[in-house]
Amino acid sequence: MSKIQAPKGVHEFFPPESQEFEYVRETLIKSAKDAGYQLMELPAFEDTDLFTRGVGESTDVVSKEMYTFEDRGGRSITLRPEGTAGVMRSVIEHNLDKGQLPLKVWYSGAFFRAERPQAGRYRQFYQVGIEAIGLADPEIDAEVIAVADRSFKNLGLKNYRLEITSLGDAASRALHKVELVKFIATLDFDEATMARAALNPLRLFDDKRDEVRLKMAKAPLLIDFLNQASKDHFERVQSLLTSFGIAFIVNPRMVRGLDYYTGTTFEFVHDGLGAQSGIGGGGRYDGLMAQLGGADHSGIGFGIGVDRVLLACAAENSISTKISEAYSLDLFLIAMSEETKSYVANLLNSLRNHGIRADMAYGDRALKGSMKAADKSGARFSMVIGSDELNSGEAMLKNMSTGESRSIRLAALHNEF
RNA sequence: GUGGGCGUAGCUCAGCUGGUAGAGCACUCGGUUGUGGUCCGAGAUGUCGCGGGUUCGAGCCCCGUCGUUCACCCCA
Numbered sequence: 001m002s003k004i005q006a007p008k009g010v011h012e013f014f015p016p017e018s019q020e021f022e023y024v025r026e027t028l029i030k031s032a033k034d035a036g037y038q039l040m041e042l043p044a045f046e047d048t049d050l051f052t053r054g055v056g057e058s059t060d061v062v063s064k065e066m067y068t069f070e071d072r073g074g075r076s077i078t079l080r081p082e083g084t085a086g087v088m089r090s091v092i093e094h095n096l097d098k099g100q101l102p103l104k105v106w107y108s109g110a111f112f113r114a115e116r117p118q119a120g121r122y123r124q125f126y127q128v129g130i131e132a133i134g135l136a137d138p139e140i141d142a143e144v145i146a147v148a149d150r151s152f153k154n155l156g157l158k159n160y161r162l163e164i165t166s167l168g169d170a171a172s173r174a175l176h177k178v179e180l181v182k183f184i185a186t187l188d189f190d191e192a193t194m195a196r197a198a199l200n201p202l203r204l205f206d207d208k209r210d211e212v213r214l215k216m217a218k219a220p221l222l223i224d225f226l227n228q229a230s231k232d233h234f235e236r237v238q239s240l241l242t243s244f245g246i247a248f249i250v251n252p253r254m255v256r257g258l259d260y261y262t263g264t265t266f267e268f269v270h271d272g273l274g275a276q277s278g279i280g281g282g283g284r285y286d287g288l289m290a291q292l293g294g295a296d297h298s299g300i301g302f303g304i305g306v307d308r309v310l311l312a313c314a315a316e317n318s319i320s321t322k323i324s325e326a327y328s329l330d331l332f333l334i335a336m337s338e339e340t341k342s343y344v345a346n347l348l349n350s351l352r353n354h355g356i357r358a359d360m361a362y363g364d365r366a367l368k369g370s371m372k373a374a375d376k377s378g379a380r381f382s383m384v385i386g387s388d389e390l391n392s393g394e395a396m397l398k399n400m401s402t403g404e405s406r407s408i409r410l411a412a413l414h415n416e417f
Numbered sequence: 418g419u420g421g422g423c424g425u426a427g428c429u430c431a432g433c434u435g436g437u438a439g440a441g442c443a444c445u446c447g448g449u450u451g452u453g454g455u456c457c458g459a460g461a462u463g464u465c466g467c468g469g470g471u472u473c474g475a476g477c478c479c480c481g482u483c484g485u486u487c488a489c490c491c492c493a
Contacts, residue, residue, distance in 0.1 A: 065492090
């Protein structure tokens, strides 16, 4: 009998490293909440049509990476490969766009793509995302980008860059596509590359091979085909980012893999992760809601890969001290004898009722072992309680970093924190 | 999905041209009868990923398989 193991390509987080995952995720969420975004908690699986219509049938995500199955009622169900389509579906279904706009929401959870796993790419991965729906102003584009950027800065990250471009409106894109296809037809590529070009000619812009880059160097760029309105919008976004103090580079060769993107698009890239270097990305998706049967509202949002941001934090060693501050205990209690154990358990419980972060040594270990546990816990203070302390009502409160201790009345212990 | 590397103790890894498994860290106990971190000593821990094959004999060679990793591809 073989051992049961986790399915291929899933990423699990357990102690002590799970603290880092939690810290990263909560920090990402906090900057969304602080900017007025509210939670949407959505299903991890949806009707398959939502993704084929929303994300686009020609995308790799839909055509070969979805976990699709038939449920017991014969419906075609797909584990969500991304977050935006589900948010749009719910907004339309529950008429959330009938109130004041923009509607600003955030989400967090697991997403699924059946890809070949490698560092930073998992079959179940975690994203935190936001969506701002129903406002076409460049100010909201800048806000969305700033929310992501602020969360990275709050995590202490430095070695990342923001790349932005504009995909313009549908008319501009159609015009450009004609010219791009014409240009590519003059080039000599292998069969696989031509097949990619046929599916989406923009793809060739982010090919990693030097010979392809060389051949594409003179290809017509979409950014040169933008109409005046798109151009003005993109200019405004850039000047806002500059005044926010957010550094960026315009990358007109940036390619996004989901069909719904229009206008402003962006990507946060970190070079410490290997081949999977995108830690977050997003953009405007002005036709998506109408495409899914809702009102023709514009929208913009991002998805940030929690797994990858965690890798970036590890590469920069940016959060280890923040984590010990965020999670360490105030006090660690040690019961010296069998008789004091239940007293200590009660004391511990009442300290926790006062909001003090505390724990105690369980089990019958020698004092040395218990002190070691206190040390390991990272608690700032420790206290040993035996029958002497019980009788006198006082015990020594020890500062674990300086080693100093002083006598404290047990009844007033909670006032020390 | 395609190609290369790697799977040995909880972790990081050593193990020579095949001869029957080891180190460091971590853990438990003790040195120090009620005060951690350093030091010293002792102890426990393995289907050598799994399944076949070759061989007198396989952790080592061969085949398959699963996982992982790196690149392509794709993207968070």
